[in-house]
Amino acid sequence: MAILLIAEHDNSTLSDQTARALNAAGRIGGEIDILVAGKAAGSVAEAAARLHGVRRVLLVEGDALAHQLAENVSDLIVSLSANYDTIIAAATTNGKNILPRVAALLDVMQVSEIIEVVAPDTFRRPIYAGNAIQTLQALDATKVITVRTASFSPVESTNSPAPIETTAHAGTGRGLSSFIGNALSAGDRPELSSAKIIVSGGRALGSREKFEAVILPVADKLGAAVGASRAAVDAGYAPNDWQVGQTGKIVAPDLYVACGISGAIQHLAGMKDSRVIVAINKDEEAPIFQIADYGLVGDIFDVLPELERQL
Ligand code: FAD
Numbered sequence: 001m002a003i004l005l006i007a008e009h010d011n012s013t014l015s016d017q018t019a020r021a022l023n024a025a026g027r028i029g030g031e032i033d034i035l036v037a038g039k040a041a042g043s044v045a046e047a048a049a050r051l052h053g054v055r056r057v058l059l060v061e062g063d064a065l066a067h068q069l070a071e072n073v074s075d076l077i078v079s080l081s082a083n084y085d086t087i088i089a090a091a092t093t094n095g096k097n098i099l100p101r102v103a104a105l106l107d108v109m110q111v112s113e114i115i116e117v118v119a120p121d122t123f124r125r126p127i128y129a130g131n132a133i134q135t136l137q138a139l140d141a142t143k144v145i146t147v148r149t150a151s152f153s154p155v156e157s158t159n160s161p162a163p164i165e166t167t168a169h170a171g172t173g174r175g176l177s178s179f180i181g182n183a184l185s186a187g188d189r190p191e192l193s194s195a196k197i198i199v200s201g202g203r204a205l206g207s208r209e210k211f212e213a214v215i216l217p218v219a220d221k222l223g224a225a226v227g228a229s230r231a232a233v234d235a236g237y238a239p240n241d242w243q244v245g246q247t248g249k250i251v252a253p254d255l256y257v258a259c260g261i262s263g264a265i266q267h268l269a270g271m272k273d274s275r276v277i278v279a280i281n282k283d284e285e286a287p288i289f290q291i292a293d294y295g296l297v298g299d300i301f302d303v304l305p306e307l308e309r310q311l
Contacts, residue, residue: 001030006089011038014047017090019154024147027117031055037073039066049161062169067179074101091146108140115151129246130269150252150273195225197255203231204260211237214304221311229261245270260300263288
């Protein structure tokens with residue numbers, strides 16, 4: 001039994017999401033190879049080779065793979081798939097872009113966003129925005145799986161790296177898609193998906209100016225990433241990529257501070273696995289208090305500036 005794990009990277013850095021997905025792969029059992037598909041991604045392959053429990057790293061580089069377009073990467077994965085029973089990736093933007101295409105090309109179902117491995121063919125995954133947990137058995141010869149990485153801790157690195165097999169990718173891709181550009185938000189704050197602390201703001205903030213004046217100073221004092229509810233994002237108080245929840249990012253930091261967020265199930269679906277949840281809300285009946293470890297009933301416009309001063 002062999003598993004192919006697709007590395008999550010930007011050609012220079014291996015994301016911590018890969019080490020978490022590797023933990024899930026290890027629970028399935030069998031030899032694990034990591035595929036690094038990209039361009040000039042040698043440092044990524046070296047980092048992947050140092051992860052504990054990896055048999056070998058396949059580094060495939062070429063122009064067509066430089067931006068990890070789903071069409072090109074999925075063709076590569078399918079060409080390797082005969083050697084593997086399981087193809088697995090973190091349920092990141094890339095993983096969710098590439099793996100459904102792999103599943104379709106292999107004519108198998110995809111098992112999406114697993115949170116637990118029960119047996120090599122049996123998995124648990126949240127459904128209905130996390131309100132129910134489904135246990136499913138996958139009978140396909142090749143299993144295509146994405147992993148909700150918040151549920152798995154990253155595996156450790158080792159001092160004896162696995163071998164790296166480098167292959168040049170000569171293909172030019174099918175030409176079904178082309179890379180236009182990356183619109184990345186620049187900033188010194190930690191990335192939301194891997195942050196240890198997140199301070200999130202909701203509709204209560206009332207405007208972008210107030211969001212920035214009240215949430216950001218506290219986040220910066222804590223060295224935290226900034227999150228937002230969908231209501232705050234839809235109202236333009238916070239950018240899209242800060243959204244936490246069912247249709248945003250799934251996070252599980254050590255500390256999640258929800259400020260002026262009611263606690264709708266779609267928001268909880270994205271943050272309820274956080275280790276410690278702090279809620280600040282002026283309505284003591286707000287549902288967020290039902291899952292909060294610490295709740296403070298108060299006005300965020302009083303509490304947060306005071307909290308910042310105390311910090
Ligand atoms: P509200 O529900 O309006 O809550 C605002 C809270 O602020 C209230 O509890 C209020 O008491 C409190 N408040 C007001 N003023 C103050 C003050 N001065 N001080 C302290 N507290 C104050 N939502 C997400 O967040 N993420 C998602 O990914 C997501 N996906 C969705 C997908 C679908 C298909 C659907 C239907 C909905 C989705 N939603 C999502 C929306 C979700 O249902 C809620 O509408 C949203 O989360 C509400 O955001 P909120 O808590 O900021 O706003």
